[in-house]
Each structure stands twice: as structure tokens, then as C-alpha cells.
Amino acid sequence: MVPRIEVDTERxxxxxxxxxxxxxxxxxxxxxxxxxxxxxxxxxxxDVLVDARVCRHCDPPYCARACEYxxxxxxxxxxxxxxxxxxGCGDCVKACPYGALRKVPNVKVPIKCDLCGxxxxxxxxxxxxxxxxxxx
Amino acid sequence: MSQLDPKGGYTGKILRVDLSRRKYRIExxxxxxxxxxxxxxxxxxxxxxxxxxxxxxxLSPDNKVIFATGPLTGLPVAGSGKCVVGCKxxxxxxxxxxxxxxxxxxxxxxAGFDAIVIEGRSERPVYIYVExxxxxxxxxxxxxGSTTSVCETTLKERHGRECAVACIGPAGENLVKYANVxxxxxxxxxxxxxxxxxxxxxxxxxxVRGTGEIPVHDLDSLIVxxxxxxxxxxxxxxxxTWTRQGTMVTILWSNENSCLPVRxxxxxxxxxxxxxxxxxMEKFLKYRTRGCFACPTPCGNLCRFGKHVVELDYEQVAxxxxxxxxxxxxxxxxxxxxxxxxxxxxxxxxxxxxLAMELYERGLITSEDTGGVELRxxxxxxxxxxxxxxxxxxxxxxxxxxxxxxxxxxxPEARKFAMQCKNVEISAYNCHIAPxxxxxxxxSPIGAHHKxxxxxxxxxxxxxxxxxxxxxxxxxxxxxxGGLFECIGTCRLQWVEFGLDLDYYIRALRAATGLEITxxxxxxxxxRVYNVIRCYWIRExxxxxREYDYPxxxxxxxxxxxxxRKGARIDRETYEKMLQLYYKYRGWTEDxxxxxxxxxxxxxxxxxxxxxxxxxxxxx
Numbered sequence: 001m002v003p004r005i006e007v008d009t010e011r012x013x014x015x016x017x018x019x020x021x022x023x024x025x026x027x028x029x030x031x032x033x034x035x036x037x038x039x040x041x042x043x044x045x046x047d048v049l050v051d052a053r054v055c056r057h058c059d060p061p062y063c064a065r066a067c068e069y070x071x072x073x074x075x076x077x078x079x080x081x082x083x084x085x086x087x088g089c090g091d092c093v094k095a096c097p098y099g100a101l102r103k104v105p106n107v108k109v110p111i112k113c114d115l116c117g118x119x120x121x122x123x124x125x126x127x128x129x130x131x132x133x134x135x136x
Numbered sequence: 137m138s139q140l141d142p143k144g145g146y147t148g149k150i151l152r153v154d155l156s157r158r159k160y161r162i163e164x165x166x167x168x169x170x171x172x173x174x175x176x177x178x179x180x181x182x183x184x185x186x187x188x189x190x191x192x193x194x195l196s197p198d199n200k201v202i203f204a205t206g207p208l209t210g211l212p213v214a215g216s217g218k219c220v221v222g223c224k225x226x227x228x229x230x231x232x233x234x235x236x237x238x239x240x241x242x243x244x245x246x247a248g249f250d251a252i253v254i255e256g257r258s259e260r261p262v263y264i265y266v267e268x269x270x271x272x273x274x275x276x277x278x279x280x281g282s283t284t285s286v287c288e289t290t291l292k293e294r295h296g297r298e299c300a301v302a303c304i305g306p307a308g309e310n311l312v313k314y315a316n317v318x319x320x321x322x323x324x325x326x327x328x329x330x331x332x333x334x335x336x337x338x339x340x341x342x343x344v345r346g347t348g349e350i351p352v353h354d355l356d357s358l359i360v361x362x363x364x365x366x367x368x369x370x371x372x373x374x375x376x377t378w379t380r381q382g383t384m385v386t387i388l389w390s391n392e393n394s395c396l397p398v399r400x401x402x403x404x405x406x407x408x409x410x411x412x413x414x415x416x417m418e419k420f421l422k423y424r425t426r427g428c429f430a431c432p433t434p435c436g437n438l439c440r441f442g443k444h445v446v447e448l449d450y451e452q453v454a455x456x457x458x459x460x461x462x463x464x465x466x467x468x469x470x471x472x473x474x475x476x477x478x479x480x481x482x483x484x485x486x487x488x489x490x491l492a493m494e495l496y497e498r499g500l501i502t503s504e505d506t507g508g509v510e511l512r513x514x515x516x517x518x519x520x521x522x523x524x525x526x527x528x529x530x531x532x533x534x535x536x537x538x539x540x541x542x543x544x545x546x547x548p549e550a551r552k553f554a555m556q557c558k559n560v561e562i563s564a565y566n567c568h569i570a571p572x573x574x575x576x577x578x579x580s581p582i583g584a585h586h587k588x589x590x591x592x593x594x595x596x597x598x599x600x601x602x603x604x605x606x607x608x609x610x611x612x613x614x615x616x617x618g619g620l621f622e623c624i625g626t627c628r629l630q631w632v633e634f635g636l637d638l639d640y641y642i643r644a645l646r647a648a649t650g651l652e653i654t655x656x657x658x659x660x661x662x663x664r665v666y667n668v669i670r671c672y673w674i675r676e677x678x679x680x681x682r683e684y685d686y687p688x689x690x691x692x693x694x695x696x697x698x699x700x701r702k703g704a705r706i707d708r709e710t711y712e713k714m715l716q717l718y719y720k721y722r723g724w725t726e727d728x729x730x731x732x733x734x735x736x737x738x739x740x741x742x743x744x745x746x747x748x749x750x751x752x753x754x755x756x
Contacts, residue, residue, distance in 0.1 A: 013427035013434040016239065020212040020430060024359050030211055031246060033347035040297040043285055043321045046443045104347050105268065127370055127432045
């Protein structure tokens with residue numbers, strides 16, 4: 001089992017607090033788009049659709065395979081983008097089947113979850129306990 | 137407050153969209169606006185007074201609709217999801233605004249704007265698309281006529297699910313006077329007709345997508361405070377009950393305390409309140425909880441019944457349930473669903489239907505008038521049919537769509553039991569037993585609404601309060617809720633329901649803006665906002681009368697005939713005394729007009745001049 005963040009979308013209330021603390025931790029910024037976790041709420045044909053996008057640290061990772069510059073590596077089960085090798089081409093963003101990476105204007109390296117070194121901020125701030133950290 | 141520039145909290149830009157010319161312009165947010173009026177309601181009141189000509193027709197291109205955020209909106213601060221929307225009201229002819237949660241306000245700031253000012257009128261239906269400092273006016277022929285959830289989902293499919301959409305429904309398009317703005321499938325704002333004004337401008341929706349950053353002076357402190365607050369609120373004893381039922385806990389509380397509106401506010405205890413209570417909702421309808429942006433204490437009750445999804449809260453269920461004598465929760469939920477989809481205010485709708493039912497039962501409206509609909513209390517079918525008639529302005533629905541005031545005009549006898557202040561319908565607290573709350577309604581700057589002062593709980597908890605203390609407390613509360621919270625851009629419920637210290641918001645404001653703000657600065661800003669809004673009303677009406685600050689006659693003249701508080705009514709003399717004190721403490725004349733001296737003390741010399749330009753000389 002690889003370490004990763006799991007979101008119980010039934011319990012998620014879509015408050016976006018996870019995104020706020022993620023952008024603080026990784027960019028020292030107030031910007032929900034600079035976040036490795038992304039929550040959206042839609043009602044489609046009378047059905048509520050809460051969508052949580054966060055890296056699953058899959059093995060082997062689709063994003064790494066798509067990267068021509070070998071900028072994506074797996075360290076102790078954690079999929080990591082090496083900033084100095086990344087050119088910001090965005091191929092990995094397109095390759096991820098879970099939509100867990102994203103490109104944001106003015107930020108070269110695509111943004112994704114790095115598990116905060118094993119103590120994820122989003123898990124700690126979630127008011128309903130919907131976000132769980134599953135360690136290896 | 138110090139005279140320095142804010143170092144964060146604001147994006148520093150205002151988007152101005154002229155629908156007549158299909159052009160937009162980006163302006164700097166004036167420093168004066170930030171320092172003297174803070175944000176939200178403060179921005180709206182000042183901009184309306186400064187920029188719109190006196191006596192304009194609210195539904196003409198001259199009216200402006202302003203969406204304004206506050207300095208804390210979108211920041212890592214508890215409940216920072218609020219956006220305020222306001223304009224000149226087509227229902228009251230005066231100032232109106234409303235705030236809504238969700239994440240529209242935060243998105244707007246991430247897109248780089250503190251506020252959007254919408255001017256003019258489009259020939260064809262359009263929507264506005266805003267993305268990271270850019271704006272586009274897009275044809276909306278295909279969306280015109282759609283219900284709010286269909287409109288929102290369509291736009292999200294087109295522009296991405298992360299976008300925030302605020303739109304109007306058919307009620308706004310058909311200029312129903314209490315049509316509002318709906319965001320995020322059920323976050324509603326702008327009761328006294330903001331939706332109708334947008335409808336008159338042929339503006340169906342605003343879509344915002346923002347990927348930018350909001351500058352902040354001291355982010356580390358904000359995050360430390362946020363973590364602390366989230367932990368405290370989550371560990372609070374009330375957390376569990378609150379997140380399960382939200383404001384729906386109030387149904388039984390109001391019933392026990394004889395302040396539930398029952399059958400057009402005639403009585404205050406509903407025999408079947410237990411059938412529409414928070415528990416019933418939780419047990420039979422609730423399906424999940426939903427929160428607004430950055431909310432640690434989510435209270436949105438997402439309910440599912442049949443194939444419908446709807447969010448329920450106290451005001452809606454009290455007004456469309458108890459106030460209409462309807463005790464079938466499913467039917468109430470269905471009516472709420474209809475009003476959200478059509479984009480009209482559930483409070484005013486419940487109030488208007490209540491009055492119509494009373495008129496019907498008294499024989500003033502006949503079944504001939506209603507097109508055969510048996511508009512009696514408790515008849516949920518009839519109420520539902522009437523909602524359709526109102527939205528599509530069919531038959532008598534066309535009169536009901538104009539609000540309670542129009543009904544009074546048409547049926548003069550209805551004056552005695554029309555539940556409104558300043559032509560805006562009373563929301564869901566019955567005040568036979570609560571003169572202080574009645575004063576709160578009557579002096580609310582947008583017409584009868586509880587958002588400025590939910591005074592009833594303090595009043596009932598302290599029955600021995602002297603009237604002096606009562607009025608002082610009421611003004612204090614208006615300044616906090618209607619001043620501070622309406623301007624800073626956060627929800628007030630963490631403070632109201634969980635006792636979160638006001639100091640938190642002040643520290644957050646300091647960290648965000650870098651300004652040495654104190655509570656007394658904020659109180660001054662609140663006073664300023666109240667005075668500007670009162671001056672706006674006076675300019676629009678050309679005069680002011682004491683009776684404009686009176687609550688409905690029913691609370692004075694018809695004592696409760698049932699329940700533990702049988703016989704209760706408001707004593708007119710007591711009310712007059714309270715109103716007198718209210719004016720005195722606000723620095724207004726015996727007729728409720730702000731004195732020049734009061735305005736000067738608040739640094740509002742420009743307002744004195746502005747009124748003089750409209751031939752109104754304020755008293756010394």
C-alpha cells in the first residue's frame with residue numbers, strides 16, 4: 001500500500017479549508033488554486049457530485065511515464081516533481097487519469113500533493129475529519 | 137485608525153462593467169473607500185450614494201448593482217466566504233443589500249477584484265465571465281428562462297467546475313420584486329429585489345474563475361489563528377448539534393418562546409411545529425452537510441426527497457411552513473426547492489403568501505380572483521400553485537409578485553395585517569412578545585430583516601433589561617452585525633452561535649491589512665455605514681417620517697390569542713420611547729434624520745454636501 005491522502009466525499013462539506021492551508025504550506029500564499037488538493041461541488045441532474053482531486057501516488061505513476069525530462073521520481077512511495085528538471089511543459093498534467101496535477105498561471109512546476117513530509121496540513125485542518133492520511 | 141495604506145486583504149481593483157456599451161473597465165479601489173468604509177456593505181452604500189442620481193427608477197439602466205467583498209473575504213479566516221450584493225431596491229425604493237456565502241466572494245478576489253459594479257442595461261440576455269483580471273460579456277440567449285441549478289451547471293460545464301456562478305432565475309427575469317441572486321445551488325442574497333434589478337439589466341449570471349493570490353500582510357499569524365479557531369470550534373459542545381441541524385434548531389426554540397410566525401404572524405405557537413422541526417428534517421430528509429468557504433462549523437442542510445435535492449434552513453421552513461399553517465415537511469421542502477430554482481426569496485414569498493391567505497379567508501380575495509385556487513392556510517397545493525403563478529405573473533400572481541405593499545395598495549384593509557417595514561416583508565421572528573426585536577426590524581437599514589440585529593435571543597434571556605439598556609444593546613448589535621460583519625466579509629454565525637471572540641476578527645483584520653485597527657475604529661465605521669444608508673434613504677424619498685421606523689400594526693393591536701404568552705402584544709408607548717432613545721443614541725433628530733453634527737463627527741462632510749445638492753438640508 002502506498003502512502004496517500006484519502007477523502008471521504010460523503011463527509012466533505014466543501015469548505016476549501018484544505019486548499020487554503022495547502023497553499024500556505026507550499027507557497028506561503030493565499031490562493032486556493034496553489035493547492036495539491038482540490039474540491040468541487042456540483043449538482044448534476046438532481047445528484048450531488050463532490051469531487052476531490054488529490055495525488056494517489058500511484059505506482060508506477062502515469063505522470064512520471066509521460067515526463068520527457070525525468071523530472072518526476074518516486075521517493076519512499078511519494079511521487080515527487082523535481083523543480084530543477086521540470087520545464088513546465090504540462091505533459092504530466094494531461095497524463096494523470098485522476099486530474100490530480102494542475103498548472104497555474106505564473107507557476108512553472110505543476111502543483112500536486114507531496115504529503116507534507118508525512119504530516120499533511122489538510123488532514124489536520126479538516127473540520128469534519130473527511131480527509132485521512134493513509135501511511136504505508 | 138491609522139492613516140496608512142492597507143498592506144493586504146484587498147486586491148486593490150474594482151471591475152466596472154457597462155452593459156449598455158458592452159464595455160468594462162478596471163479601476164483602483166479608492167483608498168478612501170477602504171479606510172473609511174472597509175468593504176462589503178460599506179462599499180455598496182458609498183458607491184450608490186456617490187454614483188447614482190437621486191430618484192432613479194430602480195429597474196432602469198441608471199441603477200447599479202454592486203457585488204462587494206470585504207478585506208477578510210477569501211482569506212484563511214473562519215467563515216470568510218461572504219460577498220455582499222446591493223442596489224437601489226425595486227421593492228422598497230430605498231437602499232438594499234444582502235450577503236451570501238459559498239465561494240463567489242473568494243473567487244472574485246482570487247480573480248483580482250474587490251468588487252464588481254454593474255451599470256447600464258443590455259439589449260439581449262448576457263452573462264459576465266471574469267477570469268484572472270479579464271472580463272467578457274457573453275450572450276446568454278440559451279440560458280434565459282432556465283432555473284438556477286440548470287443555469288449554474290450549464291455554466292460550470294462550459295467554464296469548468298471550479299468556477300463560481302451567481303445567477304438569477306425566472307423570478308428575476310420576470311421582475312418579481314423579491315427575486316434574489318442564487319449562488320452554489322442555494323446560497324441566496326439580495327432579498328429586496330436585487331434579482332429583479334439584474335433581470336431588468338438582462339444579466340443572467342456572473343461566472344468567476346480566479347487562480348491568483350490575495351496579498352496579505354502577515355499570513356503566518358492568520359494561519360496560527362485559523363488552526364486555533366478550527367480546533368476550538370470543533371471541540372465545542374454545540375458543534376455536533378449545529379452541524380446536524382444548523383439553523384433548523386431554531387424552529388422548536390421559536391415555538392417554545394412564542395416567537396414563531398404562524399398564519400401570517402397572527403399567532404406565535406404552531407400546534408404542529410414538531411412536524412417541521414430540525415429533528416424531522418435530520419431524520420427523514422437530511423442527506424449531508426455542506427459548508428461555505430473556510431467554514432469550520434458548516435450548517436448547510438442538504439436534503440433529498442424524491443428526485444430533488446434542496447437545502448433547508450430556519451427562515452425558509454418557518455415562513456413557508458408555520459407562517460402558512462403548513463405542517464407537511466415534504467411539501468415545505470418542495471416549495472423551498474421551487475423558490476430556489478426560480479430565484480426568489482423564501483422569506484418574502486412566505487410572507488406574501490401568508491397575507492394572501494389571510495385576505496382569502498377574510499373574503500377580501502375571492503376564488504374568482506385567484507383563478508379557483510383555494511388559498512387557505514394549510515393548503516400546500518394552493519401555495520405551490522400560487523408560487524408558479526407569481527413567478528410567471530399569471531392572474532393574481534402578478535400582484536403578489538409585487539410584494540406585500542402592492543397588496544395593501546390594492547386591498548386597503550390589508551394594511552392592518554400586512555407584515556412589513558419599509559415595504560420589505562418581515563422575516564421569521566414574531567414579535568408580539570419582543571418589542572426590542574420589533575425595533576430591530578423597523579430600524580434595519582434594508583427594511584424588515586434580521587441580519588442587522590438578531591436581538592430576540594438577548595431580549596428573551598434578559599426580560600428585566602431596562603429600555604435604555606435594550607436600545608443601547610440593540611445599536612451595539614446592529615453595529616457589529618450590520619456594520620462589522622457586513623463589511624469585513626466573514627460569516628457572523630461563529631460569533632453568534634459559538635461565542636467566537638470578536639477579538640479574533642480584529643486580530644485577523646490587523647494581520648491581513650497591517651493596519652492598527654481597534655474595535656472602536658470598527659464601531660466608527662459601522663456608525664458611518666448606518667448614517668450613509670439612512671442619508672441614502674432620505675435622499676431617495678426626499679424626506680423622512682418617524683412612522684417609517686414603525687413595525688407592523690398587528691404587533692401593537694392584536695394580542696396573541698393562544699399559547700403560554702396569550703395576551704402579549706407590544707405596548708405602543710414603550711415602543712415610542714425606545715424609538716426616541718434609538719434616534720438619540722444614533723445622533724438623529726426626533727424624526728429619525730441624521731444631524732449634521734453627527735455626520736461631521738464621523739468625517740462625513742461629503743454626505744452633507746451630497747444631500748444639499750439634492751436640495752435636502754440636514755438639521756444641525
